[in-house]
Amino acid sequence: MEDKDEELVRLKLAIRSASSPFPVLATTTVFSTYFSSSGATTFPSPPIFHLASTNSSLHPSSRRASTNPPHPSSRRASTNPPHPSSHRTSTSRQNVEGPLRPSQTRKSPMRILRPGKSETIPQPYPWATTRRAKVRSVSDLLSKGILKITGDVQCKRCEKRYQIEYNLQEKFTEVNTFITVNMDNMHDRAPQIWQSPILPNCRFCEQNNCVKPLLGKKRRINWLFLFLGQMLGCCKLAELKYFCKHTKSHRTGAKDRVLYLTYLGLLKQLDS
Incomplete structure (x- = not known):
């Protein structure tokens, strides 16, 4: 057992x-x-x-990892060539570092006139010049003895036409002071009092705020008279752009901006 x-x-x-x-x-x-x-x-x-x-x-089974050769798939990262997409970054950098296109200069607002048109015109007023949308300075006018500025107006009620006269020294000081005081609050836009100006009263029918300025052709607009009476807002947008075009000012945008630039352009001409 x-x-x-x-x-x-x-x-x-x-x-x-x-x-x-x-x-x-x-x-x-x-x-x-x-x-x-x-x-x-x-x-x-x-x-x-x-x-x-x-x-x-x-x-023997414990030595499989060391005796068997590595699988070919384990060497793909080292044997296979890199994908073409991996060179995009370097290629784009080479393109950037290569020769660049010649820079284009920004075009200035040139005054392009139609055939038959000239930059010089007959002098429309004694306080204007022979160039379009150009007035003489205040100091020049005072030295020439021009103290009064007149303009043609018409009543919207009785339709009477007559002339209004402004004192050059007094009106220029008034408008210049208004711009200096309110410049920071305008934000490159014309204030409401410029967009809807207070018109003079009619001397015939005595109607208030009813006398409008007569403009006529663009080249005959009385810019100094409208500036002193703060009636540039009576002009159409195309007429304001005409002024900015011939004074090399920016003329795109809403009417309040173009009107603001027109006032500043005339102030610069008068104060030169």
């Missing part, structure tokens, strides 16, 4: 050793049965296994 048990234990150990990934190289007492004097059965300590070097004793 004892022989059968010992053979069974040896068989189990042999099977377990064969299925283990770490083969047994040397052991002490395999697993024998000892009997004491009292007849009790005692079991020895488990067998001690001694493993050899890792490179030689490991199961």
Whole structure:
């Protein structure tokens, strides 16, 4: 009976050793049965296994990572050429650093006249010049003895036509002071009093705020008279653009902006 048990234990150990990934190289007492004097059965300590070097004793399956060559797909990043899209940044930088196109100079607001038109015109008024939309300075007018500025007007009610006269020195000081005081609040736009000016009263029918200035052709507009009476707002947008065109001023935008530039342009001419 004892022989059968010992053979069974040896068989189990042999099977377990064969299925283990770490083969047994040397052991002490395999697993024998000892009997004491009292007849009790005692079991020895488990067998001690001694493993050899890792490179030689490991199961062949444990060396797959080191023995098998790397898969070709693992070398794609190094063997495959870079995609053409990766050169876009460098190519664009080369284009930027290359020769640039010649810069185009911004065109100045040149006065383009139609065929048959001239920049010089017959002098329409004593206080005007022979150039379009150009008036003489206040100092020049005073030195010439021109103290009064007149203009043609018409009543919108009785339709009477007559002339209004302004004192050059007084009216210029009034308008100049108004612009100096309110310049910061205008924000490059004509105030409401310029857009809808207060018109003079009619001396015939005595109707209030009903006398409008007579403009006529663009080249014969009495710019100084309209400036002193603060009636430039009676001009149409096309007439204001005509002034800005021939004075090299910016003439695009709403009427309040073009009207503002017209006042400043005339002030510059008179104060020169």
